[in-house]
Amino acid sequence: MQELIRQEQIINDIVTQISNHKIQNASKVKFKVGRLTNITEKVLLDLFIKAVGPNNLQPEMAIEIEWMPARLKCNQCQNLVESGYVCSRCSSEDLKVISGEEFVLENVYY
Ligand SMILES: [Zn+2]
Numbered sequence: 816m817q818e819l820i821r822q823e824q825i826i827n828d829i830v831t832q833i834s835n836h837k838i839q840n841a842s843k844v845k846f847k848v849g850r851l852t853n854i855t856e857k858v859l860l861d862l863f864i865k866a867v868g869p870n871n872l873q874p875e876m877a878i879e880i881e882w883m884p885a886r887l888k889c890n891q892c893q894n895l896v897e898s899g900y901v902c903s904r905c906s907s908e909d910l911k912v913i914s915g916e917e918f919v920l921e922n923v924y925y
Pocket of ligand 1: 889890891892893894902903904905906907
């Protein structure tokens with residue numbers, strides 16, 4: 816099973832991505848988050864506020880999250896696995912993650 820992405824790493828990622836945008840003037844930010852990150856909307860908001868700094872947030876700023884489904888591929892039989900961590904065809908646990916680990920600041924709207 817995949818090792819869970821650690822929170823500190825996620826905070827660093829957000830800070831890096833935020834510093835590439837003038838986020839303080841944004842009306843809306845959109846994140847793309849994979850289901851395998853195990854992040855909830857509340858955790859993401861907390862991390863985001865921590866990364867931006869509470870004093871830099873516009874009260875009217877909207878945050879949108881697009882959840883990316885977990886998709887894995889079996890290394891033994893190349894079957895696509897849409898749920899769980901076991902291949903539905905050959906029962907192998909040797910799976911490769913194709914998507915679901917994304918954590919991206921997808922867009923900033925002004
Ligand atoms: Zn398989």
